Amino acid sequence: MIIIFSIEYIIGLALIGIVAGFASGLLGVGGGFLIVPLQLFLMESIDVDPRISMLVALGTSLAIIIPTSISGAYRHSKSTSNMVKPGIKLGVFGIVGSLIGGQLASILPTDILQFIFGIFLICIAIYNFLTINKKDSESKIKFNLINAAIIGIGIGILSGLLGVGGGIFVIVALTALLGFALVDAVGISSVYICLTAVGGVISYIVSGWGVNPLPYSVGYINLINWFFIAICSVPLAYFGANVSHSLPEKRLKQVFAIILVYIGLRMLGVLP
Numbered sequence: 465m466i467i468i469f470s471i472e473y474i475i476g477l478a479l480i481g482i483v484a485g486f487a488s489g490l491l492g493v494g495g496g497f498l499i500v501p502l503q504l505f506l507m508e509s510i511d512v513d514p515r516i517s518m519l520v521a522l523g524t525s526l527a528i529i530i531p532t533s534i535s536g537a538y539r540h541s542k543s544t545s546n547m548v549k550p551g552i553k554l555g556v557f558g559i560v561g562s563l564i565g566g567q568l569a570s571i572l573p574t575d576i577l578q579f580i581f582g583i584f585l586i587c588i589a590i591y592n593f594l595t596i597n598k599k600d601s602e603s604k605i606k607f608n609l610i611n612a613a614i615i616g617i618g619i620g621i622l623s624g625l626l627g628v629g630g631g632i633f634v635i636v637a638l639t640a641l642l643g644f645a646l647v648d649a650v651g652i653s654s655v656y657i658c659l660t661a662v663g664g665v666i667s668y669i670v671s672g673w674g675v676n677p678l679p680y681s682v683g684y685i686n687l688i689n690w691f692f693i694a695i696c697s698v699p700l701a702y703f704g705a706n707v708s709h710s711l712p713e714k715r716l717k718q719v720f721a722i723i724l725v726y727i728g729l730r731m732l733g734v735l736p
Contacts (some may be wrong), residue, residue, distance in 0.1 A: 469510075469688055472682030476506045477689055481528075481696025487723065488532050488631075488654075488697065489704025490716070495532055495697060496628030497585060497724065499525040501731055503689060516678060518574045522627030523566070523668030523684035528694045529629040529661040535701040537654035547648060549657025550607060553615040558630060558660030561620020566667025569625050570684075578731050581626050588632055591640070592721035607642050615641075616656075624664040629657035632724075646716060650708060 476625050480502045488495035500521045505519035537551075540673065540691045569577060623630035631653040638649035670727050672684030708716065729735045 473506065473510060474688075474692055476509075477692035478696050480506070482700050483694040484528075484693070485532055485535075485697030485700030486704040487536070488529075489701035489706070490708045490711075490719070495568055495701070496525045496529055496623075496626070497632055497727055499528055499693065499697075500581065500627045501727055502701075503693075508582060512678065516676060517576050518577055519570065519668070519672060519684045520676065520681070520686050520689070522569055522577070523665065523672060524686050524689045524693075525627040526562075526566075526624070526629065526661045526664040526668065526692050527685045528697060528717040529657055530665070531694050532701045533629060533654050533657045533661065535632070535698045535705075537651070537658055538702070547651035548655055550612075551652045553609075553612045554619075554634065554652070554661065555656045555659030557613045557616025557621065558620035558656055559663035561617035561622075562624035562630070562660045562663035563620075563667045564617075565621040565624020565626075566664045567624075568621070569627070570668075570671035572625075575624070579734075581628075582627065582728045583732035584622070585632070585724045585731070588636055589721040589724035589728065591636060592717045592724070605641050611642075616660075619656075620660050622690065623657070623660045624667055627664065630660050631657045647708070650716075654705075 479488045480499060482496040484495035486492055486503070487498055503521040503524060507520065508514060512520070537547075549561055615634075619630040619633040619637065622628070634653040634656050637647070638644040638652055639646055644652065669683030669685055672681070676684050676686075678686055726735070
């Protein structure tokens, strides 16, 4: 496989970093829900094999999420003092789950991965539309070690499988089940995905070692994609986190839901 990374390709990576970084800080979701499909579309435009491009998009997304989410978490920690402890508690279990999810992704067919990705995004978008006028939820379950393990590992598996850091799912769990306000959930989520992404990255490096023919890669982590997306996404994540604290919760949910519907439909092939 001969792949040439053109200047147009590099510009495309930078644009992905700008958009995904801002979304990451704004919504506390790591940006993977944008980084994965946009990388996939970009690599397919230079004729990378669809199976390889999907796994590289997933693995590299998790590697990008680590510095991006750290940037967002740092900003959120200035405004949300109680986010670090629950974020770490969930994240430790998330590492275990993401290791499992990464291994599952390496054996599942590409079209199945895309279908699962699209369906989950649309389901979460629907949830946000249905709860757009809902005030802070009451806690339905206690935030103890057992529930943290169940939520952390379960979401971690989805994180590794879909290359999304898990922030999308953590926010839903924190607000719908544990009664956290959205702004607090965004902060906790940014800590969680810092840790969970590590497990997924390890899994994608191991499963792609000696298999991925794309140049400048470590396993399924492509260093060209990682560098140019991360260098733009990290500062934009900090900026997006600043913006999130100035927007009303209802507006955040609207932005979150609309983006998820669009990306989900594209992954399902409904939109061009």
